Amino acid sequence: MTLLFFDAHCHLHDERIYTDLSNIVARAQEVGVRHMVSCATRPQNFDRTAALACTHGQVIPCFGIHPWFVDTLPENWQQWLETFLTAHRSGIGETGLDFMDKRADQDLQIRVFSHHLALARELERPINIHIRKAWDTFIHLLKKFGPLKSSGLIHSYSGSADMIPLFERYNLYISFSGSVTRPNAKKVVRALGAVSSQRLVIETDAPDIYPSLSDPPGNTLNEPKNLPAIAQIAARRVNMGFEEFAAQAYHNSLTLFRPILPQKIAQKEI
Numbered sequence: 001m002t003l004l005f006f007d008a009h010c011h012l013h014d015e016r017i018y019t020d021l022s023n024i025v026a027r028a029q030e031v032g033v034r035h036m037v038s039c040a041t042r043p044q045n046f047d048r049t050a051a052l053a054c055t056h057g058q059v060i061p062c063f064g065i066h067p068w069f070v071d072t073l074p075e076n077w078q079q080w081l082e083t084f085l086t087a088h089r090s091g092i093g094e095t096g097l098d099f100m101d102k103r104a105d106q107d108l109q110i111r112v113f114s115h116h117l118a119l120a121r122e123l124e125r126p127i128n129i130h131i132r133k134a135w136d137t138f139i140h141l142l143k144k145f146g147p148l149k150s151s152g153l154i155h156s157y158s159g160s161a162d163m164i165p166l167f168e169r170y171n172l173y174i175s176f177s178g179s180v181t182r183p184n185a186k187k188v189v190r191a192l193g194a195v196s197s198q199r200l201v202i203e204t205d206a207p208d209i210y211p212s213l214s215d216p217p218g219n220t221l222n223e224p225k226n227l228p229a230i231a232q233i234a235a236r237r238v239n240m241g242f243e244e245f246a247a248q249a250y251h252n253s254l255t256l257f258r259p260i261l262p263q264k265i266a267q268k269e270i
Helices: 021-030 043-055 067-072 077-087 106-123 135-145 161-169 186-194 224-237 242-260 263-269
Strands: 005-010 033-039 059-063 091-098 127-132 152-154 172-176 200-202
Touching (some): 005 172, 033 091, 033 224, 033 242, 043 059, 059 077, 067 091, 161 186, 172 186, 200 242, 224 242
Parallel strands (some): 127 152
């Protein structure tokens, strides 16, 4: 059985890895990573993300405003976002809420994220969501907007296991990154065990969140080739067979991103 993998969230436009992208994609393919969702984070990297997807058929683009960058947005950011979403077969994100920094403009984050949620509903596109220390506000917005039409995911999940049934009812998938491989990741592992099998996806968040491996290289910039290692450790953490875990996560990702997959892929694989 050939195992296939789907990186549900990464940032291939990032300056730290961009110059090596052809090799990064090749290394990912060698270990069975067939698709990579690359998320833009602000208008300044929309063009590069679009170009990556045009050059590499394995790359699926998402366009969004990360909560870290809402304070530096150009006035026409909404037009930028809608132009790229209209022009490309793409998802929405990375977007969301991050209240880790107490100085953050929470009201502005909420307004920007709400616009993304409205676009996800209007365009029926999957949305890639970042949430840190803002779970109550996020739940309030979900209840305001209602279940997503085209689904979405909470990337690199860091919330409690208790909240997962609620998020699943709102048509969200739960994505786990290299953080699940850390020896002290008890909270993340409990959350992983609480996710329905049909709602589990995995990611690298490359070039960040390098997984805890037994033989880490000198350079610990993450890349999609590490996804099988993340899956193997995650499966072991919840006493699940590696092949079963990997196949389920891959199938779930195909279902989640079907609206923006190239048509030939969507017809062939799903």
